[in-house]
């Protein structure tokens with residue numbers, strides 16, 4: 327059990343409840359950018375913990391537990407600021423922004439939100455795929471520009487049913503995508519670190535081969551040193567002129583300039599992208615392209631998922647403050 331010095335003020339009082347000094351202190355590092363979600367989260371956290379902001383004058387010894395989101399890089403410089411940190415809970419699934427080895431070395435337990443987001447993200451991936459293939463957003467733009475009357479019907483989209491889909495990363499998100507695409511009678515192949523004996527999909531261990539044997543490539547892997555730019559020029563060329571790419575994982579899994587070039591030059595047919603290499607900035611060429619659907623890294627966001635996320639975060643901190651291991655740990659490979 328951890329013991330903390332008493333303190334009186336929460337630096338981030340957001341709910342009606344005034345934090346009391348006997349609630350354990352929790353350091354909050356901008357867990358989310360959406361202000362409405364942030365407010366409801368802070369209010370849920372405020373009922374259980376004394377919230378502390380990084381600029382709080384409170385003694386560093388209250389910095390044992392920290393909640394943080396994907397836009398805070400957790401590197402040695404940040405960890406140096408909180409030497410008493412022992413528990414870090416990340417409000418998302420991806421942990422590419424966290425130096426896990428360094429956390430382990432310093433005795434910091436790291437938790438994420440487990441598989442909470444997987445089904446949401448999978449729904450979104452299928453939504454993007456249908457959108458790109460059937461040209462839904464493009465048709466919407468066409469309508470809004472008043473072109474139906476002057477130019478007649480919009481170009482035909484393609485059928486999703488029966489297409490060959492290559493999934494890069496068959497973790498819980500990739501598996502949920504595959505399951506959904508089975509309903510469309512898609513032929514599913516996948517790449518992951520190892521073949522999964524429990525699935526009947528075809529395992530193709532080489533990304534270029536996977537792309538060559540797919541009409542659609544869906545990127546749903548975690549971003550690691552091994553998957554950085556795993557989709558490069560050769561892979562895009564193997565996917566070919568009729569190929570579609572969907573990315574709901576991390577932007578840097580694709581060589582973005584190369585993707586833009588291939589899209590612009592018709593070397594692949596289209597893309598649905600929810601993540602980008604330098605968020606929130608995106609290449610301006612993407613905006614000018616007709617054959618892409620772009621969304622601002624929002625596949626995880628539904629009010630239902632957000633309510634679940636904060637409960638998982640709270641349960642992790644409660645375990646930590648009770649002297650137990652976190653409940654949804656992330657472990658370094």
Ligand SMILES: O=CC(=O)O
Pocket residue numbers: 396417418419420421443626
């Ligand atoms: O991108 C979202 C997440 O990592 O959960």
